[in-house]
Amino acid sequence: MITVKNLTKNFNSFSALKGINLRVKKGEIYGFIGQNGAGKTTTMNILAGLSRPTKGSCLVNGKDVTKIKHPSELHIGYLPEAPRFYPWLTAFETLEYLGNSGGRRVAAARIKELLDWVGLSEAVRRRVGGFSRGMKQRLGIAAALIHDPELLIFDEPASALDPEGRNDVLNLIKKLKNMGKTIFFSSHILSDVERVCDTVGIIIAGKMAAEKPLPEMLKEDILPSYDITLQKPIDSGILDKLSQIQGVSKVTGNELNLSVMTDAFFDTSLLFKFFVDNKLAVNSFARRQNRLEDVYLQEVNTNDKQS
Ligand SMILES: Nc1ncnc2c1ncn2[C@@H]1O[C@H](COP(=O)(O)OP(=O)(O)OP(=O)(O)O)[C@@H](O)[C@H]1O
Numbered sequence: 001m002i003t004v005k006n007l008t009k010n011f012n013s014f015s016a017l018k019g020i021n022l023r024v025k026k027g028e029i030y031g032f033i034g035q036n037g038a039g040k041t042t043t044m045n046i047l048a049g050l051s052r053p054t055k056g057s058c059l060v061n062g063k064d065v066t067k068i069k070h071p072s073e074l075h076i077g078y079l080p081e082a083p084r085f086y087p088w089l090t091a092f093e094t095l096e097y098l099g100n101s102g103g104r105r106v107a108a109a110r111i112k113e114l115l116d117w118v119g120l121s122e123a124v125r126r127r128v129g130g131f132s133r134g135m136k137q138r139l140g141i142a143a144a145l146i147h148d149p150e151l152l153i154f155d156e157p158a159s160a161l162d163p164e165g166r167n168d169v170l171n172l173i174k175k176l177k178n179m180g181k182t183i184f185f186s187s188h189i190l191s192d193v194e195r196v197c198d199t200v201g202i203i204i205a206g207k208m209a210a211e212k213p214l215p216e217m218l219k220e221d222i223l224p225s226y227d228i229t230l231q232k233p234i235d236s237g238i239l240d241k242l243s244q245i246q247g248v249s250k251v252t253g254n255e256l257n258l259s260v261m262t263d264a265f266f267d268t269s270l271l272f273k274f275f276v277d278n279k280l281a282v283n284s285f286a287r288r289q290n291r292l293e294d295v296y297l298q299e300v301n302t303n304d305k306q307s
């Protein structure tokens with residue numbers, strides 16, 4: 001649904017995008033993550049037809065974004081970073097106005113349904129000028145969906161929302177996927193991205209640092225760690241001996257809960273043997289799951305070292 005090749009964007013002498021490549025496949029949820037100022041909004045504005053690339057090609061819904069006369073030709077639903085509306089219109093009137101643009105008509109029932117969907121059914125007749133940031137964000141999502149587009153581009157859809165609101169929006173994004181839509185969204189809330197995305201792209205300082213299916217991203221080469229809970233408290237002498245096992249790089253924790261960091265090819269039977277030899281009963285033993293945050297921070301650190 002989106003193919004970006006060697007996309008470059010310069011603002012005068014400043015290069016915001018330095019030749020990025022990315023691909024969003026039909027029917028997937030793609031999470032676009034990166035630090036403040038990495039270039040997420042710049043990329044999304046170009047994909048939405050609101051800003052021209054300096055170089056490179058962008059196909060959105062099969063259309064070249066540099067060849068369109070008006071953003072509406074892309075047939076996408078776009079939620080900008082800070083959606084703005086006419087303050088004197090009500091939520092209903094806003095969607096009516098946006099929905100009936102360009103010679104199209106949208107039924108009142110559809111508008112009500114959408115407002116209900118985004119959790120604004122109580123505010124249908126209220127003026128948008130009095131809306132909170134989170135309410136505007138919800139209205140922005142409804143506005144993006146008004147013409148029922150196949151491709152949705154959401155710039156930070158959940159950032160202005162409270163935890164409950166974030167949960168609502170993530171569920172909504174999942175529902176949209178189940179309806180067959182494709183969603184490309186940016187976020188710096190990594191746990192949100194981890195919860196819903198099929199593919200993750202990391203942008204660092206205008207360059208793509210990684211783009212992979214989420215499960216693959218989480219299999220990145222992060223050194224293994226094991227979390228162990230013991231049945232009885234141990235003394236610090238045992239901790240010292242534990243950290244001397246071959247391949248163990250660090251042991252942290254207290255007398256009952258331990259975390260053991262190891263080399264990449266560590267043989268866990270050495271740990272089990274240690275517990276048996278020292279007559280230590282183990283309640284639980286688990287390899288820690290990689291979190292997107294660990295992978296992301298590793299990418300950022302690598303980039304810092306290189307630059
Ligand atoms: N119109 C503009 N003129 C000059 N510089 C710009 C313009 N728009 C963006 N930039 C610069 O381009 C870089 C990327 O900005 P962008 O808004 O794309 O970042 P972002 O990844 O969306 O960050 P955030 O997480 O803060 O939203 C920043 O250094 C920004 O200052």
Ligand SMILES: [Mg+2]
Nearest residue numbers: 040041042081
């Ligand atoms: Mg942004």
